[in-house]
Amino acid sequence: xxxxxxxxxxxxxxxxxxxxxxxxxxxxxxxxxxxxxxxxxxxxxxxxxxxxxxxxxxxxxxxxxxxxxxxxxxxxxxxxxxxxxxxxxxxxxxxxxxxxxxxxxxxxxxxxxxxxxxxxxxxxxxxxxxxxxxxxxxxxxxxxxxxxxxxxxxxxxxxxxxxxxxxxxxxxxxxxxxxxxxxxxxxxxxxxxxxxxxxxxxxxxxxxxxxxxxxxxxxxxxxxxxxx
Amino acid sequence: xxxxxxxxxxxxxxxxxxxxxxxxxxxxxxxxxxxxxxxxxxxxxxxxxxxxxxxxxxxxxxxxxxxxxxxxxxxxxxxxxxxxxxxxxxxxxxxxxxxxxxxxxxxxxxxxxxxxxxxxxxxxxxxxxxxxxxxxxxxxxxxxxxxxxxxxxxxxxxxxxxxxxxxxxxxxxxxxxxxxxxxxxxxxxxxxxxxxxxxxxxxxxxxxxxxxxxxxxxxxxxxxxxxx
DNA sequence: CAGGATGCTAAACGCACGTTCAGCCGAACG
DNA sequence: CGTTCGGCTGAACGTGCGTTTAGCATCCTG
Numbered sequence: 001x002x003x004x005x006x007x008x009x010x011x012x013x014x015x016x017x018x019x020x021x022x023x024x025x026x027x028x029x030x031x032x033x034x035x036x037x038x039x040x041x042x043x044x045x046x047x048x049x050x051x052x053x054x055x056x057x058x059x060x061x062x063x064x065x066x067x068x069x070x071x072x073x074x075x076x077x078x079x080x081x082x083x084x085x086x087x088x089x090x091x092x093x094x095x096x097x098x099x100x101x102x103x104x105x106x107x108x109x110x111x112x113x114x115x116x117x118x119x120x121x122x123x124x125x126x127x128x129x130x131x132x133x134x135x136x137x138x139x140x141x142x143x144x145x146x147x148x149x150x151x152x153x154x155x156x157x158x159x160x161x162x163x164x165x166x167x168x169x170x171x172x173x174x175x176x177x178x179x180x181x182x183x184x185x186x187x188x189x190x191x192x193x194x195x196x197x198x199x200x201x202x203x204x205x206x207x208x209x210x211x212x213x214x215x216x217x218x219x220x221x222x223x224x225x226x227x228x
Numbered sequence: 229x230x231x232x233x234x235x236x237x238x239x240x241x242x243x244x245x246x247x248x249x250x251x252x253x254x255x256x257x258x259x260x261x262x263x264x265x266x267x268x269x270x271x272x273x274x275x276x277x278x279x280x281x282x283x284x285x286x287x288x289x290x291x292x293x294x295x296x297x298x299x300x301x302x303x304x305x306x307x308x309x310x311x312x313x314x315x316x317x318x319x320x321x322x323x324x325x326x327x328x329x330x331x332x333x334x335x336x337x338x339x340x341x342x343x344x345x346x347x348x349x350x351x352x353x354x355x356x357x358x359x360x361x362x363x364x365x366x367x368x369x370x371x372x373x374x375x376x377x378x379x380x381x382x383x384x385x386x387x388x389x390x391x392x393x394x395x396x397x398x399x400x401x402x403x404x405x406x407x408x409x410x411x412x413x414x415x416x417x418x419x420x421x422x423x424x425x426x427x428x429x430x431x432x433x434x435x436x437x438x439x440x441x442x443x444x445x446x447x448x449x450x451x452x453x454x455x456x
Numbered sequence: 457c458a459g460g461a462t463g464c465t466a467a468a469c470g471c472a473c474g475t476t477c478a479g480c481c482g483a484a485c486g
Numbered sequence: 487c488g489t490t491c492g493g494c495t496g497a498a499c500g501t502g503c504g505t506t507t508a509g510c511a512t513c514c515t516g
Contacts, residue, residue, distance in 0.1 A: 018493075036264070038473060049495050051476085056493090060474065112397045113341055119397035144432055148420050155391065155421035158398065162390020163383065169340045169347035170386065191440060192376050193383035198430040199437040204372055209427040212419060246463075266503065277465050279506085284463090288504065 019056045022046040024103070026053075027067050031106030032176035035064065035114055068111070068118045071104050075125065084133050087160040088126045093187055096179040105183070106176045109168060112161065127157045163190065247284045250274040252331070254281075255295050259334030260404035263292065263342055296339070296346045299332050303353065312361050315388040316354045321415055324407040333411070334404045337396060340389065355385045391418065 025045035029037045039060055043050040057063040078095060085091045096105045111118040130153045137143030146152040164186065173182035203209070253273035257265045267288055271278040285291040306323060313319045324333045339346040358381045365371030374380040392414065401410035431437070 039475090040473085050474085051496080052494055054475065055495095112394070115397050115400055123394060123398045142432055143430055144424075144428055146421065146424055151417055152421040152424065155418040155425075158394035158418070159387035159391040162392070162394035163387040164390070165393045166340070166351060166386035166390035169343050170351045172343055189379055190383040190386070192444070193374065193380040195437045195440045196372075196374055196380065197383075197425065199434055200372055201429040202371055202426040204370055206427055209423045212423045216420070267505090268503085278504085279466080280464055282505065283465095 018046070018048055018052065022048060022053055022056060023063070023066055023070060026063055027071065027107045028103045028177065030064070030067060031103050031108075031110055034110055039063075067107065068121075071107055071111075072118075072121060072125070074101065074104055075108075075122075079125075079129065084129050086133060087130065088157060089160050089164060089183075089187060089190075091126070091129070092164065093180075093183040096183045099178075102178055102180060105179050109164065113165065113168075123157065123161065126161060127153055130157045246274070246276055246280065250276060250281055250284060251291070251294055251298060254291055255299065255335045256331045256405065258292070258295060259331050259336075259338055262338055267291075295335065296349075299335055299339075300346075300349060300353070302329065302332055303336075303350075307353075307357065312357050314361060315358065316385060317388050317392060317411075317415060317418075319354070319357070320392065321408075321411040324411045327406075330406055330408060333407050337392065341393065341396075351385065351389065354389060355381055358385045 022042065026042045029042050029045060039053050040050050042063075043053050046053075053063060054060075057066055075095075078101065079091075082094075085094060092105050092108070095101045108122055112122055113119075131150075134143060134146075134149065134153055134156070138145050138149075164183070167186050167189075173179055175182075250270065254270045257270050257273060267281050268278045270291075271281050274281075281291060282288075285294055303323075306329065307319075310322075313322060320333050320336070323329045336350055340350055341347075359378075362371060362374075362377065362381055362384070366373050366377075392411070395414045395417075401407055403410075
């Protein structure tokens, strides 16, 4: 039934090998149901026996590592090919629109939810994108400079990505196989407040900012008596 | 060993009953390790047998429901007693400082990560707080009005809460039993960018906002040819 | 003092999971 | 043609889980 042919010695990497089919099925299942899903379900999706999954990847952990590497590689490829978008929301929304990349978006979200090294790698990745986007914007004069650029990059990335995580809890997608409409709906809901906030801010005056700046400039020094 | 005395007919609700000890142990364990933790570990923490957990709560699901209700009740009590704080970050940071409430904060975070009805209830709760805070601020003239107040409330809540979730993935707390220092560190990291963004915005001019406003005012209408 | 709830436990059950293992099959190779 | 070897499978194993069940103390109640 399998009409695939691969070089014996070389790394297969063809997208029709059983190995790739298992990996892709795992990405879809992990993305749709989380990492608690059983190997038997993944094997059934890929049309193979559960034992073959372990034959190729050694263990469930190994399968997950392979998925992580593949997702990170595809993301790097997509990012290298397109202009860096504004925030994590934009990048993920665009990726989810492409049918081929859609399962990776759900996998990504699950990975950040689950924590661990993959979550750190993904967030560092988005922070790197944000860093260049902000730097370019400041250099071009379209973005205001910050008193702490790195802290702003971290906040923009975490709040942007985290907003999607919160949205996922508040109004979960019906179909994890196609997150496109769901993410588009999210962007439609938060687009206006983001634009308003980024253009006009939230406060009507500078008192809160000035108070904070003077607070952090002189040491609070009342930490020692907190337990009293 | 057990010196507690409870009314026979009435609802126990004393904090020294086995039921309360199990519930509190469950909140701590669920908060520290997630909802995948076993009943045997919770029972051991509470110093009882695993069967007693099911005797009191019927099932693991029932135990979780009892934890949910207790956490929601305590949060409501805390909120009723104190002035509404600015955002979810502030509320949670303040709660985590009180030793008695600290485990509830971790449980909350895990609940939102896990999704489900509890996640929705928590987020709706924080959105309600944000709603009154924003309305008061606008009425007092300290906050700018928005073209869509509800959307802004939703965005502020989701990005504020979600930022913590992202921070949890990027730099997980070492000790889930005391999230105070970890949340304080987060607030120190994002405090300045938040104040800057809320006061001065991010963009240097109104072009992005105006473009977005004119975009949403006239229909895009190119949705039909997306599949072509 | 009988009697029946109540709080609680030890032991076991059934199940689903990740994993192991012996062996089959078809193609490559001498 | 015989051999070998890697992809692949069916069946089983051990483990930990949530849950059930039978039974033991303890204490209120009539």
